[in-house]
């Protein structure tokens with residue numbers, strides 16, 4: 178990293194790599210030591226894990242790597258079952274889940290990352306009732322798919338965020354916007370969620386491109 182980049186880098190941004198599916202690729206990405214790894218349990222996604230996840234491999238991942246299941250309008254009972262089966266610490270709820278549904282998942286012992294689609298009409302006010310039931314929020318670009326649309330939103334829409342829940346920024350984050358990510362200075366920002374912009378094909382991440390971003394962020 179250049180001196181100028183080091184000076185502008187935001188300290189301690191946590192990193193989540195999402196949409197993982199295949200054993201070799203999971204191992205290669207885990208070696209980069211991200212903070213979170215996400216697995217998509219939404220059947221409508223190109224990254225849907227189906228029954229292909231290797232439970233023993235997931236068990237063998239370092240305890241410091243927090244495993245996240247991504248669900249869209251799924252029942253708390255199904256989320257809990259998958260969490261137990263794959264050792265998921267957190268559920269990323271990427272649909273129209275209510276605060277009560279988040280509370281139900283939390284009550285089953287699974288931490289909640291509630292995702293919100295952001296566009297110009299986004300209001301921070303809607304977040305308040307979710308706050309007691311969520312470990313993190315996640316802000317993604319509103320698009321035709323519930324997630325994984327590969328496009329960024331106007332991050333300045335988060336400028337007035339003032340809740341105590343830390344959040345992940347998502348939506349089209351890639352090497353293309355790395356310079357802007359390095360300058361990010363948003364209240365409450367906890368980390369970045371990396372997905373389709375780092376793929377060679379759906380659910381296959383390019384470890385080299387990820388490594389480049391990790392380096393830019395002072396993480397490798």
Ligand SMILES: O=C(O)c1ccccc1N[C@@H]1O[C@H](COP(=O)(O)O)[C@@H](O)[C@H]1O
Nearest residue numbers: 195222324325326327347348349372373
């Ligand atoms: O990636 C998917 O296919 C997906 C499907 C359904 C819900 C969420 C999904 N992924 C999440 O989408 C965001 C943004 O991804 P991208 O960078 O725009 O590709 C990210 O949080 C993923 O976890």
